[in-house]
Amino acid sequence: MQNSQYSPADIETAHYQHWEQQGYFQPHMDLGKPAFSIQLPPPNVTGTLHMGHAFNQTIMDGLTRYHRMKGENVCWVPGSDHAGIATQIVVERQLAEQGVSRHDLGREAFLNKVWEWKAVSGGTITEQMRRVGCSVDWTREYFTMDERRAAVVNEVFVRLFEQGLIYRGKRLVNWDPVLGTAVSDLEVESVEEQGQMWHIRYPLASNPAEAVIVATTRPETLLGDVAVAVNPEDERYAHLIGQELLLPLTGRRIPVIADEYVEKDFGTGCVKITPAHDFNDYEVGKRHRTPLINVFDLSAKVLAAAEVFSFSGEAQSGFALPQAYAGLDRFAARKQMLADLEAQGLLAEVKPHTLMTPKGDRTGSVIEPMLTSQWFVAMNAAPCDSAHPEPESEFTGMSLAQKAKHAVDSGQVRFIPENWVNTYNQWMNNIQDWCISRQLWWGHQIPAWYDENGRIYVARNHNEAQKQAGVGVVLTRDEDVLDTWFSSALVPFSTLGWPNDTAELKAFLPSNVLVTGYEIIFFWVARMIMMTTHFTGKVPFKDVYIHGMVRDHEGKKMSKSEGNVIDPVDLIDGIDLENLLVKRTTGLRRPERAPQVKKDTEKLFPAGIPVFGADALRFTMASYASLGRSINFDFKRAEGYRNFCNKLWNASRFVLMNVDGHDCGQDESAPLAYSFIDQWIISRLQQVESAVTEALDTYRFDMAAQTLYEFVWNEYCDWYLELAKVQLQGGCPTTQRTTRRTLVRVLEVILRLLHPIMPFITETLWQTIAPLANAKHSSSIMLAAWPVANPARFVQAALDxxxxxxxxxxxxxxxxxxxxxxxxxxxxxxxxxxxxxxxxxxxxxxxxxxxxxxxxxxxxxxxxxxxxxxxxxxxxxxxxVDKVAETARLSKEAEKLQKAMDKISAKLEKPGYTDKAPAHLVAKDRAELAELQDKMAKISSQLQKYRS
Missing domain, CATH: 3.30.2320 (hypothetical protein PF0899 fold)
Structure with a gap:
């Protein structure tokens, strides 16, 4: 310890570089020892890590360091995700600032730009992880678009296709008109908005003077109506079932059908059925074998001619749409159509209506259900025979959904906290086929080729596809890419050498735990279980530890839109107010928020963010890590744990000053004389060792942090160090030797217990303390043995x-x-x-x-x-005692007590208070009054003595 003052900047970077250079993060690959492995949830390559990542990675690194100290074969696999949609948006925005679009560049040049962006952003992420102290095995770092992962993606796609579990079909999907791609249900946010309900007259074909009233929130889709549905038990419309209506604005005839989907009491009880532009209508149309009429192009503009399909995907004869709307955006078309309906006397009524509007989580644009040709993974079909059958296991022959369900139902995959099983099962029980194609350029291009007749050839590469098609057949590759989560779903085995039978697959699959947030249970967790069980016969992980979300100090979600995102490195290094304001207001997704963000920042950090250091940040995160609870990040709490680091540093300096140059009991043959004070701290240490071990084994980092904080601060520092001074100053040589031995040995164990949470300060102190404690049997504390409680060293009498x-x-x-x-x-x-x-x-x-x-x-x-x-x-x-002065002091104290007693008494005596107020508040008031009365009695007794 060369520095008298604790300075995180002086110790953190140097230690990390040394650990990495020495290869301490790599597994020892002794397959005879227990293995422990974790897959890092790959952060998106689009930007930088945020506080949620720091929280997630603190837990993972704590577990990794803990199991490494237990001597296990530990492997923490790092990587980053190519984040198809998010990354393409970022790069397209950068190009837009230069007045260039991706179409101007072309696909190949655009992808080169994305790879350039990845090189910059990916480096930022890995540097941030190093600053937080993540002891990942960097030699195994992957990127979901790297060459090795691309080969595995193609292999998996081909095998699933051969097994009949991947197919191409024309289906209704969520379409983002701004992005120009299909998106998952999970990428759609339902936003409550105040809209309108339009009531439109649909005349009877047999008697145009008579009409049914149809209520709709989306009149622009009217052009694609195929029927009007009523409830079969609705007596008002029973006579109309089977008759035809004239579709407003078109004159096209559509039938009245009966379907239980219609609620009699909602709206007018008549529902327009537009199966090509509404998911519920799609199911109604399927039941009644209606056609599918698409009226929008992929940018959500009205087509000149409708496209008509059957539910089997076959194209049928289309027809012209009213030219007045052709080429109009859907909302411009809505405005024009409503005007025309009103002019024709067909708009019966308009009512205010609260509705849930589906919006893309990336663009905020209104999602349009769109009938498009996409690639899907079948969730509920059993695999067919193929050249690459499933590995033999208890999962063999099950559908992908059944595999994912069985893995959890059988207990092979455990959710922590357990209540998340219900969320998982609810989604799995209603799962639909997975749309895996995206109309993007950035991503894994689908390994499928088409000949001039539209025949499909799925293959691992172009040469293999050409062999299937035959010599001379011209092939064109599918331009779509795969959903980002497809490649992410393969991470548990794609990072361990699959499809080869590697030592890593044997040692580290399944991994011990997946540490993640609840928001990706469906995106990632379920799909990893499906793919891993299908291709390896094993589950991907044993435990899924679901932690809460890190929110700002007011409980708001941290987001770039709000401008309340904190870079964890800014807490580690500190940042002045001016640079913090720049970081928080630059690139705001809602620039109009900048003045408020600036005001909030100046109020919260009038002098900027002070230097906390990585250890204090990590200890703060660990203290928050209770099961499943979301966190409001409190900077005062981080400041308190920075003080804890300082306390530990100063305590270590005190110990060194009192033992330096003295016999610390390294000679085991020398006589020792443990006082009850020594036995007490040693006994308490045994209890702490057991408690911290149990906390880490059960993912209760909050309990581990609390136990260590209270033991180090309250017991070791505030009690034992002070009591040890008595023994060092007045004890015999044997007592002094024993005290010094206890001081250094307890401190050395404390450092090892703290290391998983606070790696940097513990390494620095341990290098000096361990030799004195005769405990330096390794080159680094991260390789030192994890402390194990010894019941023989526990003395109850000493505690008493x-x-x-x-x-x-x-x-x-x-x-x-x-x-x-x-x-x-x-x-x-x-x-x-x-x-x-x-x-x-x-x-x-x-x-x-x-x-x-x-x-x-x-x-x-x-x-x-x-x-x-x-x-x-x-x-x-x-x-x-100066009776005069003491009487004056006690009299003043008595006067204050009397005022406080009078205030509470008046409250309790207020009519109705004790009857109406909550019982616990009344009890609290009475207890407080009794305490004050007790103090008053003692003071009165003293005053009586002084005055007599």
Whole structure:
């Protein structure tokens, strides 16, 4: 320890570089020892890590370091995700600032630009992880678009296709008109908005003077109507079922059909059915074998001619749409159509209506259900025979959905907390086929080729596809790419050498735990279970630890839109206000928020963010890691744990100053004499070792952090270090040697217990402390053995004696307070009690600021000084009291107490209060009043003595 002051910047970077260079993060690959592995949820390559990543990675690194210290074969696999949609948006925005579009560049040049962006952004992420202290095996780092992963993606796609589990079909999907691609249900946010419900007249074909009223929130889709549905039990419309209506604005005839989907009491009880532009209508249309009429192009503009398909995907004869709307955006078309309906007397009524509008989570654009040709993974079909059958296991022959369900139902995959199983099962029980194609350029291009007749050839590469098609057949590759989550779903085995039978697959699959947030249970967790069980016969992980979300200090979700995102490195290094304001307001997705963001930032950080260091940040995160609870990040809490680091540093300096150059008991043959004080701290250490181990084994990082904080600060620093001074100053050589041995050995174990959470400061201190404790059997604390409690070192009698000593010292301190003694005033203590107190009294003067503490048969007479009672003993501080001054002080104190008592009494005596107020509040008031009355009684007794 060269520095007298704790400075995170001086120790953190150097330690990390040394650890990485020495290869400490790599598994030892001794397959005879237990293995522990974690897959890092790959952060998107689009930007930088945020506080959620820091929280997630603190837990993972804590587990990794803990199991590494247990001697296990530990592998933490890092990587990043290519994030198809998000990354393409980022790069397209950059190009737009230069007045260039991706179409101007062409696909190949655009992809080169994306790879350039990845090189910059990916480097930022890995540097941030290093700063947080993540002990990942960087030699195994992957990127979901790297060459190795691309080969696995193609292999998996081909095998699933051969097994009949991937198919291409024309289906209704969520379409983002801004992105120009299909998106998953999970990427659609339903936003409550105030809209309108339009009531439109649909005339009867047989009698145009008569009409049914149809209520709709999307009149622009009217052009694609194929029917009007009514409930079969609705007597109002029973006579119309089977008749035809004239579709407004078109004159096209559509039937009235009966379907239980229609709610009689909603709207008018008549529902327009547009199966090519509504998911519910799609199911109704399928039941009634209607055609599918698409009226929008892929940018959500009205087509000149409708496209018509059957539910089998076959194209049928289309027809012209009204030219007045052709080429109009859907919302412009809505406006024009409503005007025309009103002009024709067909708009019956308009009512305000609250509706849930589906919007793309990336663009905010309104999602349009669109009939398009896409690639799908079948969720509920059993695999067919193929050249590459499934591996033999209990999952063989099940559908992908059944595999995912069985893995959890059988207990092979466990959710922590357990309640997330219900969320998982609810989604799995209603799962639909997975649309895996995206109309993007950035991503894994689908390994399928088409000949001039539209025949499909799925293959691992162009040469293989050409062999299937035959010589001379011209092939064109499918331009679509795969959903980002397709390649992510393969991570558990694609990163361990599959399809080869590697030592890594044997050792690290399944991994021990997946540490993640609840928001990707469906995106990623379920799909990893499906793919891994299908291709390896094993589950991907044993435990899924679901942690809460990190929110800002007010409980708001951290987002770039709000401008409340904090870079974890800014907490580690600190950042001045000016640069913090720039970071928070630059690139806001809602620039109009900039003034408020600036104001909020200046209020919260008037001088910027101070230097906390990685250890304090990690300890803060660990303290928040209770099961499943979301976190409001409190900077004051981080400041408190920065103080904890400083406390640990100063305690270590104190120990070194008192043991440097002295015998610390390394010689095991030298005599030792453990006092009950030494036995107490050693016994408490055994309890802490057990508690911290249990907490880490059950993912209760909050309990581990709390246990260590209280033990280090309250017991080791505030009690043992102070009591050790008595033994070092007044004990015999054997007692002093024993005390020094206990000081360094307990501190050395503390450092090992803290290491998984606070790696940097513990490494620095351990390198100096461990040799003194005769415990430096490895080159780094991260390779040192994890502490294991020894029941033989637990002495209950020592804990009991220490409890009596603490009570005694507490009583003396209270007595000093009752007498109003200033901290600098020392006085002798007389104790009237049993001989068992003799062992305790030598420690009391230093802890209670006394000149001495004497055990006497009878207390000396003193009319003025109060007497305290503790565990049957009577205590007296012999102090010459200035009666006049003490009377004035006690009178002032009595006056304050009386005011407080009067206030509570008035509250309790208020008519109706005790009957109407919550019982716990009344009880609290009465308890507080009783406490004040007790204090008043003692003061009154003292005043009576001084005045008599």
């Amino acid at each position: 004696k220490m409890a009596r000593l603490q009570d005694l010292i507490g009583a003396v301190r209270n007595l000093r307070g009752e007498m109003g003694l200033a901290p600098g005033i020392k006085a002798p203590l007389f104790v009237e009690g049993g001989s068992e107190l003799a062992e305790l009294l030598p420690y009391v003067p230093m802890m209670a600021r006394l000149t001495e503490a004497s055990l006497v048969a009878t207390l000396p007479e003193s009319e003025d000084a109060p007497v305290a009672v503790c565990q049957g003993a009577r205590l007296l501080l012999k102090v010459e």
